[in-house]
Amino acid sequence: xxxxxxxxxxxxxxxxxxxxxxxxxxxxxxxxxxxxxxxxxxxxxxxxxxxxxxxxxxxxxxxxxxxxxxxxxxxxxxxxxxxxxxxxxxxxxxxxxxxxxxxxxxxxxxxxxxxxxxxxxxxxxxxxxxxxxxxxxxxxxxxxxxxxxxxxxxxxxxxxxxxxxxxxxxxxxxxxxxxxxxxxxxxxxxxxxxxxxxxxxxxxxxxxxxxxxxxxxxxxxxxxxxxxxxxxxxxxxxxxxxxxxxxxxxxxxxxxxxxxxxxxxxxxxxxxxxxxxxxxxxxxxxxxxxxxxxxxxxxxxxxxxxxxxxxxxxxxxx
Amino acid sequence: xxxxxxxxxxxxxxxxxxxxxxxxxxxxxxxxxxxxxxxxxxxxxxxxxxxxxxxxxxxxxxxxxxxxxxxxxxxxxxxxxxxxxxxxxxxxxxxxxxxxxxxxxxxxxxxxxxxxxxxxxxxxxxxxxxxxxxxxxxxxxxxxxxxxxxxxxxxxxxxxxxxxxxxxxxxxxxxxxxxxxxxxxxxxxxxxxxxxxxxxxxxxxxxxxxxxxxxxxxxxxxxxxxxxxxxxxxxxxxxxxxxxxxx
Numbered sequence: 107x108x109x110x111x112x113x114x115x116x117x118x119x120x121x122x123x124x125x126x127x128x129x130x131x132x133x134x135x136x137x138x139x140x141x142x143x144x145x146x147x148x149x150x151x152x153x154x155x156x157x158x159x160x161x162x163x164x165x166x167x168x169x170x171x172x173x174x175x176x177x178x179x180x181x182x183x184x185x186x187x188x189x190x191x192x193x194x195x196x197x198x199x200x201x202x203x204x205x206x207x208x209x210x211x212x213x214x215x216x217x218x219x220x221x222x223x224x225x226x227x228x229x230x231x232x233x234x235x236x237x238x239x240x241x242x243x244x245x246x247x248x249x250x251x252x253x254x255x256x257x258x259x260x261x262x263x264x265x266x267x268x269x270x271x272x273x274x275x276x277x278x279x280x281x282x283x284x285x286x287x288x289x290x291x292x293x294x295x296x297x298x299x300x301x302x303x304x305x306x307x308x309x310x311x312x313x314x315x316x317x318x319x320x321x322x323x324x325x326x327x328x329x330x331x332x333x334x335x336x337x338x339x340x341x342x343x344x345x346x347x348x349x350x351x352x353x354x355x356x357x358x359x360x361x362x363x364x365x366x367x368x369x370x371x372x373x374x375x376x377x378x379x380x381x382x383x384x385x386x387x388x389x390x391x392x393x394x395x396x397x398x399x400x401x402x403x404x405x406x407x408x409x410x411x412x413x414x415x416x417x418x419x420x421x422x423x424x
Numbered sequence: 425x426x427x428x429x430x431x432x433x434x435x436x437x438x439x440x441x442x443x444x445x446x447x448x449x450x451x452x453x454x455x456x457x458x459x460x461x462x463x464x465x466x467x468x469x470x471x472x473x474x475x476x477x478x479x480x481x482x483x484x485x486x487x488x489x490x491x492x493x494x495x496x497x498x499x500x501x502x503x504x505x506x507x508x509x510x511x512x513x514x515x516x517x518x519x520x521x522x523x524x525x526x527x528x529x530x531x532x533x534x535x536x537x538x539x540x541x542x543x544x545x546x547x548x549x550x551x552x553x554x555x556x557x558x559x560x561x562x563x564x565x566x567x568x569x570x571x572x573x574x575x576x577x578x579x580x581x582x583x584x585x586x587x588x589x590x591x592x593x594x595x596x597x598x599x600x601x602x603x604x605x606x607x608x609x610x611x612x613x614x615x616x617x618x619x620x621x622x623x624x625x626x627x628x629x630x631x632x633x634x635x636x637x638x639x640x641x642x643x644x645x646x647x648x649x650x651x652x653x654x655x656x657x658x659x660x661x662x663x664x665x666x667x668x669x670x671x
Binding site for chain 1: 453476497498499502503507508510514516517518519523526527528530531532534537538540541542543545583587652658
């Protein structure tokens with residue numbers, strides 16, 4: 107059982123090592139990799155729900171919750187700290203995930219997806235309209251926080267946040283892997299294949315899905331806090347439905363069958379955006395669109411599925 | 425007389441114009457293998473669905489060991505000790521047979537962990553014993569999807585046994601299985617049930633199976649119980665022979 111995961115785990119290790127070392131040679135990659143890791147953490151939550159066969163089209167609400175937790179603290183309290191922001195983002199999105207989750211886990215598939223979308227749009231409207239507290243569409247600037255009492259120059263800070271994101275991403279990746287191999291994780295996957303049998307074994311599928319949903323919301327909030335620190339801003343756009351779509355897009359790009367798909371997808375997405383935006387201005391979406399079409403047509407299991415496809419052809423299979 | 429495990433009283437349910445249960449009264453005694461026979465559409469599966477909480481009867485009550493379980497949720501009824509095996513095996517197809525079994529074991533224990541590996545559950549040895557008991561141990565590490573139908577049926581039953589039930593309800597345990605395999609499956613099944621001390625109710629169409637393996641037979645017809653008795657009594661009844669068996 108574990109043997110099946112070994113090659114991909116090796117790829118994951120290589121990825122994390124590259125993320126740690128490459129930016130030491132090219133400074134502009136520090137922010138790029140930090141974003142990849144932070145987005146990857148959010149997408150990990152999407153991949154987790156995909157195990158249960160459910161797609162959330164509203165996960166930007168947790169992303170925005172995490173980002174605004176950091177922003178509000180900076181605006182109203184001041185003296186922020188990276189770790190504090192991450193913890194705040196995680197806690198607030200967990201609480202909101204629990205509340206929203208109690209509603210959405212009663213539904214499946216398109217209804218699950220759309221209800222998530224509806225909840226996220228409520229949050230987005232609140233962020234847009236409550237101008238007095240949120241500055242509306244302008245968003246709130248997130249001043250560069252310190253870490254454990256130290257403060258940094260912008261040059262150092264980009265590395266500090268990169269390594270914090272790296273540590274959090276590795277922890278999230280290992281945690282999710284471990285969860286998916288646990289009884290609860292296996293039950294989550296059982297929802298996809300046979301929910302009726304799960305109930306007939308005496309387990310509440312809703313409860314199992316709620317646990318998965320809350321974990322996924324938590325990851326969204328942590329990733330959101332990190333991105334707001336990296337980009338030094340939180341705007342309502344963080345909670346807009348296109349953002350939710352982007353996370354689902356990345357999950358499909360990377361592949362939903364394994365936790366590493368989240369990071370593989372985020373790496374592809376952010377890298378294309380980083381370079382295409384520099385050279386092709388507004389047409390980077392076009393490139394990503396083409397990439398997605400190619401992925402869906404030729405690698406329906408995403409980037410991480412390419413390897414498995416490769417293995418099969420070596421065995422002479424189809 | 426042995427203890428009454430399950431007791432249905434005055435069960436009624438209709439779906440539009442179809443009366444699937446029209447005053448069903450039935451007691452299931454501890455330790456027996458009760459067969460339910462009857463023509464298609466007589467309400468046999470409906471009875472199993474009501475007894476396991478999948479359907480709510482419009483009238484009547486079902487009790488199990490003295491507790492009223494009418495319209496309880498399937499998972500609540502499962503926890504009380506009624507397990508179910510399905511006509512079409514209901515497995516977690518993307519997981520291995522052993523993982524299927526361990527999910528059942530974790531379900532029975534309650535409060536499943538989100539951190540410890542499923543494969544490290546202490547129940548693994550017991551699950552392996554059950555798979556061995558129904559003769560599918562060699563498939564333990566295979567994905568449920570890859571198994572032939574007959575083996576899936578046995579895994580489905582092993583999943584039910586993993587719940588340590590007092591009563592097992594089975595919907596056509598040998599349907600969809602080649603006739604050459606039927607006897608083998610029923611032999612394995614009845615031996616396993618006796619060994620685990622599980623009472624069973626099974627819906628069956630094959631009268632050979634009924635004669636061989638049931639202690640008692642209940643004949644369903646048009647939502648009513650037409651006759652209850654030993655297989656010899658029931659199969660000798662001319663009305664049953666004509667209306668149900670079709671001889």
